[in-house]
Amino acid sequence: xxxxxxxxVVIIGAGPVGLFAVFELGLLDIKCHLIDILDRPGGxxxxxxxxxxxxxxxxxxxxxxxxxxxxxxQQIAPFGPEFHFSRMVTKLEKLxxxxxxxxxxxxxxxxxxVVVVAAGGGSFQxxxxxxxGIEEYENKSVFYAVRKMDDFRDQxxxxxxxxxxxxxxxxxxxxxxxxxTLVHRRDAFKAAPASVNKMKELVMEGKIxxxxxxxxxxxxxxxxxDHVHITMDSGDTPLPATRLLPFFGLTMKLGPVADWGLxxxxxxxxxxxxxFESSVPGIFAIGDINHYPGKLKLILSGFHEAALMAQAAxxxxxxxxxxxxxxxxxxxxxxxxxxxx
Amino acid sequence: MKILVTDxxxxxxxxxxxxxxxxxxxxxxWGLNIKAECGGxxxxxxxxxxxxxxxxEKLPDPSDDEEDLLYSTLDKKPNSxxxxxxxxxxxxxxxxxxxxxxxxxxxxxx
Numbered sequence: 001x002x003x004x005x006x007x008x009v010v011i012i013g014a015g016p017v018g019l020f021a022v023f024e025l026g027l028l029d030i031k032c033h034l035i036d037i038l039d040r041p042g043g044x045x046x047x048x049x050x051x052x053x054x055x056x057x058x059x060x061x062x063x064x065x066x067x068x069x070x071x072x073x074q075q076i077a078p079f080g081p082e083f084h085f086s087r088m089v090t091k092l093e094k095l096x097x098x099x100x101x102x103x104x105x106x107x108x109x110x111x112x113x114v115v116v117v118a119a120g121g122g123s124f125q126x127x128x129x130x131x132x133g134i135e136e137y138e139n140k141s142v143f144y145a146v147r148k149m150d151d152f153r154d155q156x157x158x159x160x161x162x163x164x165x166x167x168x169x170x171x172x173x174x175x176x177x178x179x180x181t182l183v184h185r186r187d188a189f190k191a192a193p194a195s196v197n198k199m200k201e202l203v204m205e206g207k208i209x210x211x212x213x214x215x216x217x218x219x220x221x222x223x224x225x226d227h228v229h230i231t232m233d234s235g236d237t238p239l240p241a242t243r244l245l246p247f248f249g250l251t252m253k254l255g256p257v258a259d260w261g262l263x264x265x266x267x268x269x270x271x272x273x274x275x276f277e278s279s280v281p282g283i284f285a286i287g288d289i290n291h292y293p294g295k296l297k298l299i300l301s302g303f304h305e306a307a308l309m310a311q312a313a314x315x316x317x318x319x320x321x322x323x324x325x326x327x328x329x330x331x332x333x334x335x336x337x338x339x340x341x
Numbered sequence: 342m343k344i345l346v347t348d349x350x351x352x353x354x355x356x357x358x359x360x361x362x363x364x365x366x367x368x369x370x371w372g373l374n375i376k377a378e379c380g381g382x383x384x385x386x387x388x389x390x391x392x393x394x395x396x397x398e399k400l401p402d403p404s405d406d407e408e409d410l411l412y413s414t415l416d417k418k419p420n421s422x423x424x425x426x427x428x429x430x431x432x433x434x435x436x437x438x439x440x441x442x443x444x445x446x447x448x449x450x451x
Contacts, residue, residue: 048384
């Protein structure tokens, strides 16, 4: 049975622009649900450059990707947005009554009046490592994420990578596997130092192995690996393995957005510059995912687009209702919504 | 100053470079087929180029982050670099690079 959620607006993408859309819609009394493929808010700011400084956010001489995300989360908290992380919208259809039905890969159904696509460069997907023929093993014995820990119980597991995902799963899976080998191409890790220290302790205690090298070809049949070749300075070694977990980071793919019947321009959603509405009325697109003459892929442009989109979305959510334009500095009504008076 | 960029279909383009710009920015600005998805943060590997011998040696060594990312591509060669990490200067006037297949906008490899 699908879990059905009914709401005014669904925002696809919880990056900075999707988050700020919650604010602009919230001021107009519109309630939002956000869906994102990552496990946390921030989009590219959180995934690609959390520590990198951004210098062109108005009013912030400098803010990091994570800092901007944290501030936005604080700013939109009064509107109680509901987040649905680690899932992808797989289907979007317009129903006969003009409302929308969305499906996610987590078996949820959303029914809403307005859809806001704020999906940036598309959805983040795990990078496929440079190993020939790896496709035939994927989701059988090669996984890019751990969905069920039980799939790894009593297995010979090889984990590849030096970031938090690789280290976290090394620590989490170690107690239940038959054997575990961590492979990384250098003896320096991007993961949290505490995890790295714990991993090194486990190596010292002989509970896991660490190999300095790269994965080469895979051996096995019918999707089940039995050996992973590891290329090291000392040469090529076959390592017995029944499960492989490569963590090579994420890349952005447009994904299902291409299948929703929206007019696209070079994989970007064509919108007007008054409402930022797509070719399908009621579906808006803001931020890096949209295209219009003169478009600049800047976070600040996305914020502007969110504000104008919200006015248009209000007309769809509450048809006929008069919207009085107000400032947060002077309107007691808006200040009440923000919880500051 | 100029750089010479060969695209994925083998066509060479002579591009006007600007001192202090990143090679990736010049290639993107001229509209060649480069994904450059993280915008120059050294966080993806979608601005991957091969730098011609003679020029490759002039570049400062890659950072560990850049090396890690290059190793995540399917088409790494000994002269691979991320073009967002190559800052243009007069010294690189005339540099020749070739866009890697994995830098293409529609690449599955990256």
